[in-house]
Amino acid sequence: MxxxxxxxxxxxxxxxxxxxxxxxxxxxxxxxxxxxxxxxxxxxxxxxxxxxxxxxxxxxxxxxxxxxxxxxxxxxxxxxxxxxxxxxxxxxxxxxxxxxxxxxAQRDANAKRAADDLADWPGAPEDSPQAMKGQGPAFIQNNFELRYGQDKEADHGATIRRWARLTEDHDLDPVSKLVLMGDVMPPGAMRIMQRMGPISSINWSFNVLDPFTQSEGGWYLAENASQYADSGYSSERLRMWDSDGRQVIEGLQCVAVFG
Incomplete structure (x- = not known):
């Protein structure tokens, strides 16, 4: 829809x-x-x-x-x-x-520094196998296409990284698309839960690094990584890159981990 x-x-x-x-x-x-x-x-x-x-x-x-x-x-x-x-x-x-x-508004830059490159860049999304086909919440099945953004056989600790794009373009401006897509990944803490249980995002803070982004094919690489998890909560770092490896969002989220 x-x-x-x-x-x-x-x-x-x-x-x-x-x-x-x-x-x-x-x-x-x-x-x-x-x-x-x-x-x-x-x-x-x-x-x-x-x-x-x-x-x-x-x-x-x-x-x-x-x-x-x-x-x-x-x-x-x-x-x-x-x-x-x-x-x-x-x-x-x-x-x-x-x-x-x-x-x-944009101003003349008095300081310039490019975001760090992602060390283990996964390559083009078209070269990666499809992820969560027939799995996950209905909103993902109906609205998103996901592909692996990391070797699915390797141990990645508390980090989840996937290529994601909307199955319809939706005629959204670039920032609206980032807002809609930026929270699509489950928290990285899911990878280290001792037993399965519900999770819930409590907040989400982010900086938009490129408000004019136009990624080829609509693909963005999304990553959620637990930086610290204890006492029923996880502090998560959320990042997104375009298909050329340019970071477009830097974010932080607190997630409640139940069970």
Whole structure:
């Protein structure tokens, strides 16, 4: 189902909205994290047109999000180059997602440093076997194509890396596509769980390194790596690269690990 159908009810006006095609993007009893983040991002974009490119975001996944929601957005501060916007999704009269977006115009660079290259680059996605075919949540089966981004026979510790692309282009702008895709991988902590159990993303913070990215074939290499896991939580590093090996997102996430 095209993401445009999910986003169609978002007019930029505050108040109730009904996501009539939410079922195509559900993960258990809540909207998939990337889709719910995109709903909040789209609300910010449509509420305040003419914003500069997105450079960073902080998102809190507070409660499950379903079909019936209420949307809010406000400008926190608008400077000469940077505009900071908060948008929220309410469900059942309570906050279900809160997001803080940092939009910033491009300036002449006073410091330049390219992101480090990925040491064990997996090669082209077309040369990698398909992953999770017929497996995983329905929203992945219906909306994503995944291929291995690491040798599936080797031990990669607490790191999961996959090539991912949308099965439909959806006519999304580059940043909206990154927001939708950036949370598609399960946490790396799943690889080191002593017994299977549920997991839940609590938050997601990321910096957009290239808001104008156009990756060949729509493919992006997504990685989730647990940096530390204990006491029922995992601190995860989330990164994405385009098909030429240029990093486009640098992120951090806290995940609850149950069971």
């Amino acid at each position: 095209t993401i445009a159908s999910l986003l169609e009810p978002i007019t930029g006006q505050p108040g109730p909205a009904r996501l009539v095609h939410a079922a195509d993007w559900m993960q258990g009893r809540t909207l998939y994290g990337g889709a719910s983040a995109l709903v909040a991002y789209t609300m910010a974009q449509r509420a305040f047109t003419g914003l500069p490119p997105l450079r960073a975001a902080q998102i809190g996944f507070v409660a499950p999000i379903g079909e019936e929601i209420e949307l809010h957005a406000e400008i926190i501060r608008e400077g000469r180059n940077v505009t900071q916007v908060r948008s929220e999704i309410h469900s059942g009269g309570k906050t279900a997602l809160t997001a803080f977006w940092l939009f910033a």
